[in-house]
Amino acid sequence: AQSVTQPDIHITVSEGASLELRCNYSYGATPYLFWYVQSPGQGLQLLLKYFSGDTLVQGIKGFEAEFKRSQSSFNLRKPSVHWSDAAEYFCAVDRREYGNKLVFGAGTILRVKS
Amino acid sequence: DAGVTQSPTHLIKTRGQQVTLRCSPKSGHDTVSWYQQALGQGPQFIFQYYEEEERQRGNFPDRFSGHQYPNYSSELNVNALLLGDSALYLCASSLRGREKLFFGSGTQLSVL
Secondary structure: OOEEEOOOOEEEEEOOOOEEEOOEEEOOOOOEEEEEEEOOOOOEEEEEEEOOOOOEEEOHHHOEEEEEHHHOEEEEEEOOOOHHHOEEEEEEEEOOOOOOOOEEOOOEEEEEEO | OOOOEEEOOEEEEOOOOOEEEEEEOOOOOOEEEEEEEOOOOOOEEEEEEEOOEEEEEOOOOOOEEEEEOOOOOEEEEEOOOOHHHOEEEEEEEEOOOOOOOEEOOOEEEEEO
16 A cells, blocks of 8 residues: 655654655556645645656745655755744645555654754 | 535533534645644544545544535534534545645644
């Protein structure tokens, strides 16, 4: 069965510092890959997605992610974190033949200190 | 343009009761998916509706059922509530064939 692992439950970074959130997936073929963000009391907002092609994908709010097939990873990065980035971040995968049946990781809570 | 709307936002029920949650998809979307997000966990796929039929289902018991209406709105029904059903229930809509989900803010269900 598919699984998504986000090894870090909590991460704290200083405002202006760089950020990397880790995501590893377990699946035989390359699935569709997503990063979502969830603020308290809110639904999920899509940050970026990877379907095929260039392995470095750009998203909203200055986020980017790199797909590494050899490592089954899809890590999220941001060069300079803002206080408003504090939220919970979820990595998700979708088997290409299913269509929008996402499997999510457990999430990483980002705290930003000033 | 309204996004995905869910009602109610909060709900408190007792074990054994039944509950109905509602979802209106984003304008132009024809597919609705439901997810359960327990505290401290990522969302889990419950099922997906398209053309008023359940098209895909996750690993949830038959106590969880749904419906989609001709206007694409959807309901999630849970019978014989258990304490473990306490969670945030998220509705997501999409256009069939498009890999982009839009999520609502969810319904927080507490079972006492």
